[in-house]
Amino acid sequence: MIEISEVVKNFENVRALQGVSLQIEDGSFFGLLGPNGAGKTTLLNVIIGLLKPDAGHVAIDGEVLVYNDVNVKRKFGYVPQEIALYQELTALTNLKIFGRLYGVTGKKLNERIDWALEIVGLSERKNDVVKNFSGGMKRRLNIACSILHNPEIILCDEPTVGVDPQSRNAIFEMLKKLNREEGKLIIYTTHYMEEAERLCDKMAIIDYGKIIAEGTLEDLTALLEKKETVKILKNDLTVSKLEELKLMGMVNETEFYIELIPKEDFKKNVRLFEKFEELGIPDDNVEISRASLEDVFLFLTGRNLRD
Amino acid sequence: MKNVLILLRKDVLRFVADKPALLLTFILPPVLILIFGLIFGGSGEPQSKIKIIFVNESKSPLALTLEEKLDSSDVLKPVKEFTPEESKVPQRFDEETAVRFVKEGKYSTAIVLPEDFYTDTSSALRIKIFYDPKNAIESSLIQGAIQKTIFTQMSSLFPALMTKRAKKTLKGSKSVSFENEMAEIIGKYFNVSKDTIVKYFSEENIVKNPSGENFIGNIINIESKQVVGESVNNPGVTRMAGGWASMFLLFSIVGASLTLFEEKQEGSLKRLLCMPVTRSQILWSKYVFSTTLGIVQLLTMFVFTWLFFGVDIFTNFGNLFIVIVVSSMAAVSFGMLITSTVKSIQQANGIATIIILIMSAIGGAWFPVSFLPGWMQTVAKFTITYWSVDAFLQVLWRNVAFSGIALHVLILASVGVVVTFYSVIRFRKGNIF
Numbered sequence A: 001m002i003e004i005s006e007v008v009k010n011f012e013n014v015r016a017l018q019g020v021s022l023q024i025e026d027g028s029f030f031g032l033l034g035p036n037g038a039g040k041t042t043l044l045n046v047i048i049g050l051l052k053p054d055a056g057h058v059a060i061d062g063e064v065l066v067y068n069d070v071n072v073k074r075k076f077g078y079v080p081q082e083i084a085l086y087q088e089l090t091a092l093t094n095l096k097i098f099g100r101l102y103g104v105t106g107k108k109l110n111e112r113i114d115w116a117l118e119i120v121g122l123s124e125r126k127n128d129v130v131k132n133f134s135g136g137m138k139r140r141l142n143i144a145c146s147i148l149h150n151p152e153i154i155l156c157d158e159p160t161v162g163v164d165p166q167s168r169n170a171i172f173e174m175l176k177k178l179n180r181e182e183g184k185l186i187i188y189t190t191h192y193m194e195e196a197e198r199l200c201d202k203m204a205i206i207d208y209g210k211i212i213a214e215g216t217l218e219d220l221t222a223l224l225e226k227k228e229t230v231k232i233l234k235n236d237l238t239v240s241k242l243e244e245l246k247l248m249g250m251v252n253e254t255e256f257y258i259e260l261i262p263k264e265d266f267k268k269n270v271r272l273f274e275k276f277e278e279l280g281i282p283d284d285n286v287e288i289s290r291a292s293l294e295d296v297f298l299f300l301t302g303r304n305l306r307d
Numbered sequence B: 001m002k003n004v005l006i007l008l009r010k011d012v013l014r015f016v017a018d019k020p021a022l023l024l025t026f027i028l029p030p031v032l033i034l035i036f037g038l039i040f041g042g043s044g045e046p047q048s049k050i051k052i053i054f055v056n057e058s059k060s061p062l063a064l065t066l067e068e069k070l071d072s073s074d075v076l077k078p079v080k081e082f083t084p085e086e087s088k089v090p091q092r093f094d095e096e097t098a099v100r101f102v103k104e105g106k107y108s109t110a111i112v113l114p115e116d117f118y119t120d121t122s123s124a125l126r127i128k129i130f131y132d133p134k135n136a137i138e139s140s141l142i143q144g145a146i147q148k149t150i151f152t153q154m155s156s157l158f159p160a161l162m163t164k165r166a167k168k169t170l171k172g173s174k175s176v177s178f179e180n181e182m183a184e185i186i187g188k189y190f191n192v193s194k195d196t197i198v199k200y201f202s203e204e205n206i207v208k209n210p211s212g213e214n215f216i217g218n219i220i221n222i223e224s225k226q227v228v229g230e231s232v233n234n235p236g237v238t239r240m241a242g243g244w245a246s247m248f249l250l251f252s253i254v255g256a257s258l259t260l261f262e263e264k265q266e267g268s269l270k271r272l273l274c275m276p277v278t279r280s281q282i283l284w285s286k287y288v289f290s291t292t293l294g295i296v297q298l299l300t301m302f303v304f305t306w307l308f309f310g311v312d313i314f315t316n317f318g319n320l321f322i323v324i325v326v327s328s329m330a331a332v333s334f335g336m337l338i339t340s341t342v343k344s345i346q347q348a349n350g351i352a353t354i355i356i357l358i359m360s361a362i363g364g365a366w367f368p369v370s371f372l373p374g375w376m377q378t379v380a381k382f383t384i385t386y387w388s389v390d391a392f393l394q395v396l397w398r399n400v401a402f403s404g405i406a407l408h409v410l411i412l413a414s415v416g417v418v419v420t421f422y423s424v425i426r427f428r429k430g431n432i433f
Ligand SMILES: Nc1ncnc2c1ncn2[C@@H]1O[C@H](COP(=O)(O)OP(=O)(O)O)[C@@H](O)[C@H]1O
Pocket: A011, A012, A014, A015, A016, A034, A035, A036, A037, A038, A039, A040, A041, A042, A043
């Protein structure tokens, strides 16, 4: 189990982590969700000991991890956000270099390389130069290079950025396999809600260096129970009506709709529609939709995730 | 240690896969050295002569003698004819056409011996030189060659000119007695008959025997003897090879050090840092790789100058190798310093290029430091280029023993160690890691 307690990390003028605490069970597929700049990468860097936290600590099974220690690093497979490969060399050469640096050698190394190539589906292309790979293939190799030493914990930092849907599915499948079949603990950061919804059994939402919600998908959407998102056609909404709506809850404007997450008072649809009638908004212009993580984020922060 | 070797292997593989880097390190320098070498020293054969226009309009036999002497000069090649576009018939230069050709930039110098170069009434030689000082070194070479020819080859003219002047100012019998008395005195003290001396005073004798193989003619006898590098195969290239090599070394080494920056940008450095690899191992592998690359590159360049220009690198190879190693160490420390100081690759390349060019210019990589004003020669001693270039010069040109380069080696090695050490400290604080 990984325990993150009260981790604080400040950069010159950014408070990147403001007291983050999380508990992550062995064998779980943990999602760390948050917009760009939320502090996801910083948190992973602190976990692996690349950054020294200003306060707080990280422990595995009760043992507090030391900053910048090769033995700590050995416990993890870290898949960086960047495509961290030697692009002018072949896939196989990359795997050999990184495998050896993880201390895997000889026959064992060849076995591990074959295994990793198999998992990421690049066995056929192992002798090709990485430069010529597609974005998705590079991402897959990027993962393969991080798991050669068979780590118990895999940290994936936004591993699907810039990847076509097909490769994305392949990456999902292989990570699920590593989690379900090999029992690896995976921490997966993303700013795509769908990914977290689809992959992770537990997740935390991070924003401005703070964990703002945590739990299973059900736990999180439960926050929104009976607080559905209400979409209102923008058509003939006046400014004063918009101001009225803002008093009713969290409001987010899109091109054609106003999205509204109603406050406690308006939980009951009756109250909601009474108010709409008052404002002269016809029922036909209103649609109530099921809550998603996207809505949870909106509800919690008042912002859209991808703003 | 094992990790350092793995990383080193990685750097070598990447370098070999990087065609532009290979080209810049091992192909471009020899090509440029080939070009410089052909300009500064040829392929070991005598340097080509400088062409000048020569016009002789004088009837005097003395003029002819001077012409012959200039024809056989080993610096100048007098050209006396030109072929006009229209006629295709070669034509002799005269003063007017000579001046025109110099003005048009076709030649840099014209020497004209005018009709009154030396006449019965003249008491001095009259020579006209027209020149275009577009190339200062060439101009002074030409002037020097002309003066040398006149001084050494025509020195026997001086007694004749002296008596002629006496004739002119003293007139009649007075001048005759001057001549006789001079001859008598000289004859008496030097134990030569008076008649022989009188003969030296006449022009006919000078024409017959212009190089002054006689008693008075030998008053100017320039004897020059090369005492350093006299047995060196290709002086021009041997003197300059170290300079060129030092400059190319700096460029490629800075490039090699900066790969650390590139690895940060592409993210592969981050991966290494998330692996059981220490920062020291990463720095060590870069250090060893860059230093080795520098040594191999310098060796390649010197072997090249040996192959193409016959520069003797083997007689003093032990010392040459020592200088190669310490030069490489110093260059790597410079590359490390740049890499640990700047904020981006572009900035690094810009700053490095400027510093390398300045160090090369004042450190003697392009031309001898002695060409610089005194205070700048002092400044030069603060560049690593100066110590490298001078050490190569000592080894290849003066063929010195180790004691002759001990100071150079000490300075280059110390700079290498101290600056590298300082850079490593900066790396730990800086924004690379
Ligand atoms: N090395 C650093 N120096 C200064 N600021 C940093 C550094 N790394 C990250 N930050 C800042 O910390 C915040 C969190 O960054 P990061 O953890 O990379 O976010 P995420 O991975 O969620 O997109 C951002 O505002 C970012 O600009």
